[in-house]
Amino acid sequence: MGRIVLDQVSKSFGKTEVIPPLDLTIEDGEFTVFVGPSGCGKSTLLRLIAGLEDVSGGKVSIDGKEMTEVPPAKRGLSMVFQSYALYPHMSVRKNIAFPLRMAKMDKAEIKKRVEDAATVLNLTDYLSRRPGQLSGGQRQRVAIGRAIVREPSAFLFDEPLSNLDAALRVGMRLEISEMHKRLATTMIYVTHDQVEAMTMADKIVVLQAGVIEQVGSPLELYRAPRNTFVAGFIGSPKMNLLTGEEAAKHDAHTIGIRPEHITISNESGTWEGVVGVSEHLGSDSFFHVKCDGFEDPLTVRAGGELQLSYGAKVFLTPDTAHLHRFNDQGLRIE
Numbered sequence: 001m002g003r004i005v006l007d008q009v010s011k012s013f014g015k016t017e018v019i020p021p022l023d024l025t026i027e028d029g030e031f032t033v034f035v036g037p038s039g040c041g042k043s044t045l046l047r048l049i050a051g052l053e054d055v056s057g058g059k060v061s062i063d064g065k066e067m068t069e070v071p072p073a074k075r076g077l078s079m080v081f082q083s084y085a086l087y088p089h090m091s092v093r094k095n096i097a098f099p100l101r102m103a104k105m106d107k108a109e110i111k112k113r114v115e116d117a118a119t120v121l122n123l124t125d126y127l128s129r130r131p132g133q134l135s136g137g138q139r140q141r142v143a144i145g146r147a148i149v150r151e152p153s154a155f156l157f158d159e160p161l162s163n164l165d166a167a168l169r170v171g172m173r174l175e176i177s178e179m180h181k182r183l184a185t186t187m188i189y190v191t192h193d194q195v196e197a198m199t200m201a202d203k204i205v206v207l208q209a210g211v212i213e214q215v216g217s218p219l220e221l222y223r224a225p226r227n228t229f230v231a232g233f234i235g236s237p238k239m240n241l242l243t244g245e246e247a248a249k250h251d252a253h254t255i256g257i258r259p260e261h262i263t264i265s266n267e268s269g270t271w272e273g274v275v276g277v278s279e280h281l282g283s284d285s286f287f288h289v290k291c292d293g294f295e296d297p298l299t300v301r302a303g304g305e306l307q308l309s310y311g312a313k314v315f316l317t318p319d320t321a322h323l324h325r326f327n328d329q330g331l332r333i334e
């Protein structure tokens with residue numbers, strides 16, 4: 001079990017309101033990601049759920065029980081942080097077993113839980129090693145193992161992969177997703193990285209300045225961002241946002257078109273422009289094209305083999321089926 005409900009939860013530090021009252025439900029077994037720019041209140045919200053911070057207002061419930069005044073250790077949650085403090089002189093087995101030994105659990109039960117966690121995390125062959133003999137990714141897995149053995153009703157992760165290099169992050173992302181499939185336990189995962197959010201989440205909660213901008217599945221957010229903030233935040237490279245005359249043609253204050261929904265041609269098209277910087281990733285190419293009458297260059301995604309020289313004249317055509325329209329408040333127009 002692990003259904004978490006926030007009812008008008010708010011947080012102020014002194015006179016500064018970091019999180020205005022918000023409502024949020026996280027269903028049992030769901031992988032929910034809190035994503036937003038640095039300082040938007042993701043960690044604070046997670047800490048309010050964990051009980052590591054007191055709410056300034058509202059209620060936190062877990063599986064129908066109010067937990068607002070319950071201390072962190074009694075909420076049945078396990079938290080994994082970015083900086084994982086392992087005991088360097090203890091073996092992996094002892095590090096993972098630590099919270100259970102503290103709780104004076106039966107030895108045979110501890111052994112079973114540690115070995116089950118090691119299986120889930122592919123750490124079976126490393127149980128007798130010390131943390132110093134492990135890679136960064138393996139150490140992070142040990143920290144997760146310590147959370148798993150407590151059999152929490154939910155796992156809370158605060159940017160657990162930020163300290164790892166890019167290749168390792170991709171690997172760990174898959175491992176955490178795999179672990180979620182195997183354990184089917186509620187997970188809340190905080191990140192500023194929208195790619196992590198898109199690839200891992202069942203449900204994404206986009207935050208800006210303590211306010212929930214949108215809640216939805218990765219594809220819901222991609223297909224129908226509720227406002228220009230979500231439109232610009234979700235998707236890589238970013239959605240192109242255009243104002244002025246071009247938007248007015250579509251009865252909007254701002255129109256949005258993703259780089260993958262524009263075709264580029266050197267013969268004809270809707271908008272005429274000049275190629276600026278090109279980025280070749282092998283699988284794709286991104287071209288930054290300065291078009292007449294538009295303030296910012298447009299980013300266009302094309303096939304990996306396309307080569308266009310700097311300064312070349314090109315034509316762009318947006319796929320109007322994928323055009324997003326927003327009003328002067330930045331809100332989506334359906």
Ligand SMILES: Nc1ncnc2c1ncn2[C@@H]1O[C@H](COP(=O)(O)OP(=O)(O)O)[C@@H](O)[C@H]1O
Pocket residue numbers: 013018036037038039040041042043044045
């Ligand atoms: N203990 C604290 N005292 C005062 N301000 C805090 C405290 N913790 C966080 N804040 C402020 O709350 C805001 C949100 O912080 P945080 O939740 O850490 O953001 P995020 O995790 O999204 O980067 C920031 O402006 C931060 O400076």
Ligand SMILES: [Mg+2]
Pocket residue numbers: 042043044
């Ligand atoms: Mg944070």
